[in-house]
Amino acid sequence: MGPHLQFDHVTKRFGEVQVVETPFDLAIARHEFVVFLGPSGCGKTTLMRMVGGLDLPTTGEIRLDGAPVGKPDHRRGMVFQSYSSFPWLTVAQNVAFGLRYRSDLTEQEKAVRAERYLDLVGLYEFSDHYPNQVSGGMRQRIAIARTLAAGSDVLLMDEPFGALDALRREQLQTELRRIQRRDAKTIVFVTHDVEEALFLADRVVVFSKRPTRIVAEIDVKSRLGEERTLEMRDGEDFFALRREAIGTVRAAAGGEL
């Protein structure tokens, strides 16, 4: 079986600005959790957005299951850092929004499905609240539940936990990893937080600052296994891995941290 997602010689230019200059190649396996780690402005977000169909590669191709990706659709769900849910919809309506434009499901099927994911992310009792009435962490869970309900098998997450406090972050990271393993999702997750990257990823792709280039790949899965728990974060293995990774990222940033 070929890779789920494949970047094939992808470059990207916005007008005069060459965001991804060197042709970019990367293959992501089905159900793999890949984290793009790198300094801000290195092009990692742009690469992820191109998977979603929100930006188009200038040259090269991104393939999903072997076919070039086209316009955005429900198979590739996005979770943003801010404005990740609609303030005028209740929590339940936000989750159901993921199914709103599906014509292959009946209204009842949609309702059942939305409810299931609402429950999965622990928001069932907040169904009728508006996003402004719940915490930032819950708002990000709304977004995750929406993409899951939509039936996305690729989740694209752009620093989704960036605005949360440390405790909520840890909690959501653990939950996300659990959901990813349970529902067998392929995830591309963008962050500049080394610890977050290592805790979540099967594989961390470390980017240099522009011109965009992969400077290292860290095979976290073979070092830490697939199960991630809060206790692991205090363990020797994680600590050692973290120190290594920080060294790599420092080198990648070229002293500009």
Added chain:
Amino acid sequence: MAVEGRAIDGPAAGAPAAPDAGSRRPSAAPWLFRLRAPLPRYVGPAFAVGTSFAILGLWEFTARLGLTTPMFFPAPSAIFLAMVRMFAEQHLLWHAWISTLRVWEAFLLAAVMAVPIGMLMSGYRAVGAALEPAVDFIRYLPVPALVPLSIIWFGVGEETKIFLLWLGTFFQLVLLVADDMRRVPQEYVEIAYTVGANQGQVLKDVAFRAMLPGLVDNLRITLGWCWTYLIIAEIVAADSGLGFVIWAARRYMKTPEVMAGVVLIGFIGLATDQLLRLIHRRAFRYLA
């Protein structure tokens, strides 16, 4: 630190009557003198009503003392009596109704046209580029300058009034709507795309919904401008409406009646504004 603690306690302790609390603690009303301090409940409305009546009282007092010429600057009581008489004898209510109707007709026409056009202008750069020069040009034309043209085109009937009001609001509103639309976070649009929405659905279900609170605010403000243009239109060419009433009263130097007309417009404006604010608060509870 202790001072700050008390400052925070003050408003939370309910709404103590200011003079009473003031006699016990010198700084019992920290909301009065602290920059941007929140007001205890009911204090804001109390100040609003109190000040309004104080101004009226001062005015009445000045007029009664004979410091103003009643012919030019009548007392509030005289204006009030004139208004009561006008309601009874001069169909003031009917005139007010006619004016209100004209305002809403033109305003709704402007809004119904401005909302989609404004959204398209900021949604599609080409539409924006094509329309912006014309809109900006017309927007800067003072409405009174177009009164003669409007009379040539539409005569002195209802059409002229609606046209002038529409002219004064539509072109302003289009740009305000375009701005509201521009402020819709790109994330909202992209979320909709990634769950399979098409462009029409994005505009209708997401962009319009996201900009609605700002839009309603802008409509509320633009509605106020309509009254300005209405009076101009009714003064120039009308035999009904508040502008006509005011202008007719002026001809006979009935200053209290002139002012009664003006005051009535103020009241209608105040009531409309409060009503729209209430609707805004109710409809957009999720913003709280």
